[in-house]
Amino acid sequence: MNKKFLILLIIFFICSTGATIFLFKNYFSPSDDQLLIEETFDFEKYLEIGYSQEQIDRLFTELDRLNSLLRDNPNDYNALLKIGNIYMMIKEYEKAEVVFLRIIEIEPDFAQAHANLGELYGSFWEEKLKAVEHYKKAIELNPWRSQYYRTLADLYRSDFPEKKDEIEPLILKGIKEYPDNVDFYTYLVSYFRQENNIPKAIDYLKQVLKIDPNNITLKQELNELENY
Numbered sequence: 095m096n097k098k099f100l101i102l103l104i105i106f107f108i109c110s111t112g113a114t115i116f117l118f119k120n121y122f123s124p125s126d127d128q129l130l131i132e133e134t135f136d137f138e139k140y141l142e143i144g145y146s147q148e149q150i151d152r153l154f155t156e157l158d159r160l161n162s163l164l165r166d167n168p169n170d171y172n173a174l175l176k177i178g179n180i181y182m183m184i185k186e187y188e189k190a191e192v193v194f195l196r197i198i199e200i201e202p203d204f205a206q207a208h209a210n211l212g213e214l215y216g217s218f219w220e221e222k223l224k225a226v227e228h229y230k231k232a233i234e235l236n237p238w239r240s241q242y243y244r245t246l247a248d249l250y251r252s253d254f255p256e257k258k259d260e261i262e263p264l265i266l267k268g269i270k271e272y273p274d275n276v277d278f279y280t281y282l283v284s285y286f287r288q289e290n291n292i293p294k295a296i297d298y299l300k301q302v303l304k305i306d307p308n309n310i311t312l313k314q315e316l317n318e319l320e321n322y
Contacts (some may be wrong), residue, residue, distance in 0.1 A: 135154075135184075135186070137150060139184075139185070140184050143184065143185060145184070150184075153180055153183070153184065156176070156180065157177060157180060160173045160176055160177050160180075161177070164177075169200045171197045171200050171201045171204055171207070174193050174196060174197050174200075175193075175194075175197060175204075175206060175207065175210075177193050178190045178193035178194050178197070178207075178210060179210070181193060182210070182213075182214065185218075187214060187218050187219065190210075190214060191211070191214055194207045194210050194211045194214070195211070198211075203235050204235075205231075205232040205235035205236035205239065205242070206232070206236075208228040208229070208231040208232040208235065209228065209229065209232040209239075209241075209242055209245070211224070211225075211228040212224075212225045212226075212228035212229040212232060212242075212245065212246070212249075213225075213245070215228065216229075216245075216249050216253075222249065222253045222254070225249060226246065226249060226254075229242055229245060229246040229249065230246065233246065233267075233268075237267075237268070237271040237272075238268075238271050238272040238275070240268055240272065240275050240277040240278055240281075241277075243264055243265055243267070243268040243278065243281075244265075244277065244278075244281050246264060247261045247264055247265060247281065247285070250264075251285075261285060262282065262285075265278050265281055265282050265285075266278075274305055276302050276305055276306050276309075279298050279299075279301055279302035279305070280298075280302060280312075282294070282295075282298040283295050283298045283299050283302070283315070286298065287319075292319055292322055295319055296316065296319050296320060299312060299315060299316045299319065300316065303316065
């Protein structure tokens with residue numbers, strides 16, 4: 095074979111191989127801005143958790159659908175939120191953290207992403223201070239969402255006994271934002287019952303009954319406590 099032709103053939107091969115790799119990496123692989131499905135899932139683990147094969151198939155079909163949305167719009171934080179929630183369900187907590195942090199990069203004022211990080215750090219990892227900060231941020235961004243206040247109060251009760259005196263003011267802050275939300279009052283009723291502070295529990299029961307006067311369950315509880 096002609097030596098010059100052989101050299102040209104080798105050069106062509108090297109160039110074409112490099113071009114193929116470039117195209118694959120840039121057009122057929124996910125970019126850094128996309129959080130697509132990784133081929134690192136342990137399906138046996140999900141079966142051990144208690145999911146059926148049918149449930150697993152449904153979850154990953156949904157992941158496929160959500161990832162197709164991300165290919166069109168990598169900053170679709172609603173799709174990312176659903177992906178993160180699925181990761182939480184299947185106990186892929188590291189992947190969930192990456193997704194929720196990515197959401198906050200895209201939309202720093204998205205309260206639910208902060209609340210989900212609070213749940214992740216507080217309930218599944220021993221990073222309680224991080225959890226507190228994210229719950230506080232969620233409350234700041236969405237001050238009428240009672241769930242955020244109640245979950246933060248639960249965290250104070252379980253892991254921060256020194257913050258016990260902050261629980262009632264925290265819930266009262268929520269009442270100030272959303273005075274007709276009975277969830278705030280019933281939380282305080284439950285809290286003070288557990289603290290054996292019956293007069294306080296009765297006081298908040300009377301307040302919530304002004305909002306929901308026909309609630310038979312609350313009336314029965316009030317009667318029970320008044321005869322305690």
